[in-house]
Each structure stands twice: as C-alpha cells, then as structure tokens.
Amino acid sequence: MKRFSAFVLALLLTVATSTFAKPDHSKLRDYVQFVHVEVDLVAPPALINFQPDAKPKANFYGSAVVIAPGYAVSAWHIFAAAEEIPEGVRTKIAQLMSRDGKTKRVPLTVVAKDIEHDLVLVKGEFTCPCAPLAVREAELDELVYAVGFPQFAQHGVQLLTEGTYQGLSVLNTYLVTTHMAPGASGGGGFQKEDGELRLIGIVDAIGVANLGPPQFGIRQEVHWTTFLTPVKYVHALIKGTPAENLVR
Known part of the structure; x- marks a missing residue:
C-alpha cells in the first residue's frame, strides 16, 4: 500500500510539474x-x-x-x-x-x-x-519572453525577460509586461504555440509617461511595458x- 501511495504521489508530481513548468527558453x-x-x-x-x-x-x-x-x-x-x-x-x-x-x-x-x-x-x-513564426494571435495573460540588446553599447549584455501579454494597444501593437530599454528595438517577443516558443512580435518601443504637463517635456520611460509589432505584419513583410x- 505504501509503495502504491508513493507511486501515485510521484505520478501526481510529474503531471503537476509538466503542466505548470515554464517552456524551455534556452534557444531564444x-x-x-x-x-x-x-x-x-x-x-x-x-x-x-x-x-x-x-x-x-x-x-x-x-x-x-x-x-x-x-x-x-x-x-x-x-x-x-x-x-x-x-x-x-x-x-x-x-x-x-x-x-x-x-x-x-x-x-x-x-x-x-x-x-x-x-x-x-x-x-x-x-x-x-532561426526563430519559428507564430501563426495565431497572442494569447491574453499568457507568458511572454522578450529578448534583445538594450543599452548593449554600455553594458555588453543580452537580456531575456518575461512578462505577460495584456492586450492590443491603440497603436495596434501588442502590449506586454516584459522589462526592456532603448536598444532592444528589433528584438523578439515569444509565446508558446503548439508546444514550442514562437515569435509573436518584434520589439518596437517601450512605454513612456509624461511627468506633468506635456509642454514641460519631462518624460519617464516605463521599462515594464514593451510594445511588439504583431507577427502577422512579419508574415506580410516577407x-x-x-x-x-x-x-x-
């Protein structure tokens, strides 16, 4: 009975791990x-x-x-x-x-x-x-990885960060909560599709907020909001x- 219980517990742990484990992002x-x-x-x-x-x-x-x-x-x-x-x-x-x-x-x-x-x-x-291209729209609230070279000239490091897709912005770009900075433009956003991480968009910009009246020109970069150009436009481009x- 103890052996059976241990087997069932191990099986449940295996299922739980495979269900909730993050996708392998080593290739990104x-x-x-x-x-x-x-x-x-x-x-x-x-x-x-x-x-x-x-x-x-x-x-x-x-x-x-x-x-x-x-x-x-x-x-x-x-x-x-x-x-x-x-x-x-x-x-x-x-x-x-x-x-x-x-x-x-x-x-x-x-x-x-x-x-x-x-x-x-x-x-x-x-x-x-080579990055495989997604064929569907991004999934709301699903995990997104962003990869790029923000401020590479200063730091010399490639960054891989994660966040979630939060919806389509007024500019028709994907808004994701990954952390990025200037220099990441042209990088990629990736989401799991059919068991594989695929390119869902190209990093276009990071969020910017006005501090005070716009005419003062005081702006703050919002590094936890990244805008991706949807992959459907990449399909059209190529x-x-x-x-x-x-x-x-």
Whole structure:
C-alpha cells in the first residue's frame, strides 16, 4: 500500500510539474542578434581642410531576429536614418555580434520594409538557429519572453525577460509586461504555440509617461511595458521575398 501511495504521489508530481513548468527558453537567445549600423559619412570640404583625417560617423544600435538562413527581421527605425542618406555620400556598414560573443563587420542589405509598422527585412551573414513564426494571435495573460540588446553599447549584455501579454494597444501593437530599454528595438517577443516558443512580435518601443504637463517635456520611460509589432505584419513583410520559403 505504501509503495502504491508513493507511486501515485510521484505520478501526481510529474503531471503537476509538466503542466505548470515554464517552456524551455534556452534557444531564444540564439535567435536574436545585436545590430550596430555604422555609417561613414563623407566629410564636408570645410571640415576636411581643418581635419584631414576626419571621418564623421553616425551610429544606430538595436537588435534583430534571425528568421531564416541569411535573413533577419528588425525595427525599421534602426535603419531608417542610414537608408535616407543619399547614395554616393556615405558608406554603410552593419556591425553584427556573432553568437560566440565576437564582433564582426558585415554588409547588410535591406530586402523589404514596412514603414507603417516599423519593420524591416535584412539580408546578411545570419545563420540558424532561426526563430519559428507564430501563426495565431497572442494569447491574453499568457507568458511572454522578450529578448534583445538594450543599452548593449554600455553594458555588453543580452537580456531575456518575461512578462505577460495584456492586450492590443491603440497603436495596434501588442502590449506586454516584459522589462526592456532603448536598444532592444528589433528584438523578439515569444509565446508558446503548439508546444514550442514562437515569435509573436518584434520589439518596437517601450512605454513612456509624461511627468506633468506635456509642454514641460519631462518624460519617464516605463521599462515594464514593451510594445511588439504583431507577427502577422512579419508574415506580410516577407511575402514574395526569398525568405518566405525559408521560414518555419
């Protein structure tokens, strides 16, 4: 009888553990890479006369989610300023942090962009593991993991945080309670679907609150609210591109 009771107890513990255990998120860090878009600007003649070695640069930092071999999705605003610089007056280099922690400079090509939803598909030296895309809407109150590189230039660390999905914002973005900060834009939000953690959205922004009248311009970042561009717009972005047949 004691053996039977012990067996039943062990069985119940196993069922409870499998039912309430968190999904395995060990792969999520491999899906998201750091992106440093570095633009070498051609110095104006006046500047060259005074500083012959001057090479003005513009730097943009963010994250990107690898969705297929050679392709990643990110936030358009990371690349927008660089793309809007007229051709012929700049050399653009995208600097990626590889998975072994070493940094390398490789060229990136913008394949498709969705300015309205702040998305961009880029081609580069991206290798799998690749993030699987969700096919359904996010589930309310369900666990969400967010992965990105907030303030990577200062801290050099990738962050993985967790929260829950709280609904669709007035901007038609998913509002989740994960903790993020500037630099996480372009990272990914993941939720369990069919037993697997899948990409439900791309990190677009974090919450901001006005402290006092708006005209004072005093604002406070709300790091526990993160806005994700829903994955349905990623599906639309890659449609008709070579990446469409490579994602899973």
